[in-house]
Amino acid sequence: xxxxxxxxxxxxxxxxxxxxxxxxxxxxxxTGEAIGLGxxxxxxxxxxxxESGAVKAKRKAVNGRxxxxxxxxxxxKKRLRHLSDEWQRVSGGVNSALGxxxxxxxxx
Amino acid sequence: xxxxxxxxxxxxxxxxxxxxxxxxxxxxxxxxHYTDLEQDALAAGLSREEAARAAIEALGxxxxxAAAVLARPGLREWSVRYPRVAHCxxxxxxxxxxxxxxxxxxxxxxxxxxxxxxxxxAAATFIGAILTWLDWMIFVPA
Numbered sequence: 339x340x341x342x343x344x345x346x347x348x349x350x351x352x353x354x355x356x357x358x359x360x361x362x363x364x365x366x367x368x369t370g371e372a373i374g375l376g377x378x379x380x381x382x383x384x385x386x387x388x389e390s391g392a393v394k395a396k397r398k399a400v401n402g403r404x405x406x407x408x409x410x411x412x413x414x415k416k417r418l419r420h421l422s423d424e425w426q427r428v429s430g431g432v433n434s435a436l437g438x439x440x441x442x443x444x445x446x
Numbered sequence: 447x448x449x450x451x452x453x454x455x456x457x458x459x460x461x462x463x464x465x466x467x468x469x470x471x472x473x474x475x476x477x478x479h480y481t482d483l484e485q486d487a488l489a490a491g492l493s494r495e496e497a498a499r500a501a502i503e504a505l506g507x508x509x510x511x512a513a514a515v516l517a518r519p520g521l522r523e524w525s526v527r528y529p530r531v532a533h534c535x536x537x538x539x540x541x542x543x544x545x546x547x548x549x550x551x552x553x554x555x556x557x558x559x560x561x562x563x564x565x566x567x568a569a570a571t572f573i574g575a576i577l578t579w580l581d582w583m584i585f586v587p588a
Contacts, residue, residue, distance in 0.1 A: 357478075358475050358479055359478070359479050359483075367515065376504075376505060376507065376510045376564015377479060377483070377504050377505050378476055378479065378506040378510070378511040378514075379511060380513075381472050381511075382515040382521065383514075385468050385472070385518070385521055388556040389518075389520040391471050392522065403478060403481070404474065405478065407465055415550070421580075437536060441539075
């Protein structure tokens with residue numbers, strides 16, 4: 339699961355800027371609630387992405403509330419491409435192994 | 447979210463060497479997130495107590511959040527990430543400050559030092575003038 343939260347967050351932020359709670363709801367929606375993490379752990383992921391220059395944060399006052407919105411940077415888009423390729427490669431390999439176990443076990 | 451829970455998380459992050467800017471941001475965003483969760487739960491028809499419980503549960507345990515923050519070395523203070531560099535910088539600063547402190551003191555207290563120098567100069571001029579007027583006959587002749 340390493341890199342999955344980063345991948346999902348970057349993918350979602352490519353569409354529009356969002357704040358933490360919106361991101362969590364969007365992750366739940368797009369993954370069909372397949373990924374169940376404590377919602378609070380999204381913030382270290384976002385802060386680390388900001389620290390590494392993949393996203394930018396800006397504070398906005400909305401209806402008397404202070405929201406921190408995140409938007410993806412050019413560096414973040416590059417990182418997303420890299421993570422997506424990596425994920426496709428890994429998931430393709432796992433799917434292949436699950437779909438054709440005979441390739442390994444059948445010859446054994 | 448109860449204040450005490452925030453305080454405990456804050457202390458754990460401070461002890462872990464997390465940069466204060468990220469601690470403040472984490473606490474602010476968690477508080478906002480908690481409010482959103484609670485409001486959604488209330489809108490869904492839960493009682494205030496049930497909504498608070500559901501919000502805390504959804505947010506995750508304090509230990510889980512702290513562990514997630516501490517697992518990212520990039521969020522820690524640079525002196526915690528690079529202790530040897532920090533040690534060298536601190537030592538160099540201390541060595542530089544020892545001889546620099548009197549100079550800094552003088553710069554900081556320029557007006558007082560200028561007044562003191564002017565007073566000394568005025569006194570020296572006055573005494574010099576008296577001595578010259580007396581033709582250095584400062585002792586009563588025997």
